Amino acid sequence: MLEIAKAAAKAAGDYLQERFLEQLVPDEELHNDVKLPEDKESEKRIIEVLHRHFPAHSIFSEEIGLLERDAEYLWIVDPLDGTNNYFIGYPYFSVSIALQHKNELVLGVVYNPVAGQMFWAEQGGGAFLNGKRISINQRADQTKAVGTYIRGRHSVTKEQELAFTEPFVMQTKRLMRNIAPALDWCLLANGWLDYIIMQRSSIMDVAAGIVIAKEAGATITNWQGEPYRHQAFRVEELASLVASNGILHETIRGLIKE
Known part of the structure; x- marks a missing residue:
């Protein structure tokens, strides 16, 4: 499941990276938010990968809402974390995919395509960035x-x-x-x-x-x-x-x- 989540995040993130330097045209621009077609396309690519490998799993994604199937497994997807940043050309955004199993968060993948950073973790297995284990700092001041x-x-x-x-x-x-x-x-x-x-x-x-x-x-x-x-x-x-x-x-x- 982790490898599929990483593949889904990369498929969406690479698409977002391709579109990032373009002059983006929003579907809707609101006071506190912006709606982009790239958000929906990123979501489409993630859902396609997840449903191809796990057709019985439920998915909740920011744009489409809940695709309810087997409630035991729920994928929680933000296809473009940092939409407003993305829209104004600020290179701080990501694709975020989590898995909830029996009401527990058991897996997380966050991909930052601009920096080539793939963060991931599984419950009880540690956290990683591009394959290298990571940990918090020890700052006390x-x-x-x-x-x-x-x-x-x-x-x-x-x-x-x-x-x-x-x-x-x-x-x-x-x-x-x-x-x-x-x-x-x-x-x-x-x-x-x-x-x-x-x-x-x-x-x-x-x-x-x-x-x-x-x-x-x-x-x-x-x-x-x-x-x-x-x-x-x-x-x-x-x-x-x-x-x-x-x-x-x-x-x-x-x-x-x-």
Whole structure:
């Protein structure tokens, strides 16, 4: 299943890479989002690979919604993580594919075609980047910590975002807003980032990244400090999470002001 997920991610990612330097024409441009035909074509290529090899499995993908078959296996797909980045020519985007089996996340693949980065992990098997095992860093100095902020597209206002993120901006080295959540979790997994703050965002966007970060040793909790436990995926469910290298976890969590 892992090899098929990687093949599906590469097929979609290579197509996105081919289209990336073109002048893209959106189907629809919204206040907080943009709809691209490339998103749908990427999704089509992923679903074709997954259904060819696993015709009985269910798939949830961002554009098409739920293709319900065998509920025991559910593929959670974001065919273009970072659509807005992709649209404006900013090379920070990925293809994200996760597998839920019996309500547990067991596999994650995130492919960044621009950098040629294929991240993957299986439950209990560690996390990898292009075949090399990866792990979180050991940074302990809050003033040198670099993090990223992920917020729900429609569940958090810009005013709420400004108020919430101020302590992280002021008390850590840098807080980034990359707008490609799955890839952010992979940067944490490889020790490039020190922490992630997620505010009322869909698990769909980050399911694969969570598997990879967890297998790389990241500490993941809710805002109250309770360890993250994946629930059966529901698109309408939003999560507020903190992830870190563990050493900085309580310090970062202490900056949260609800």
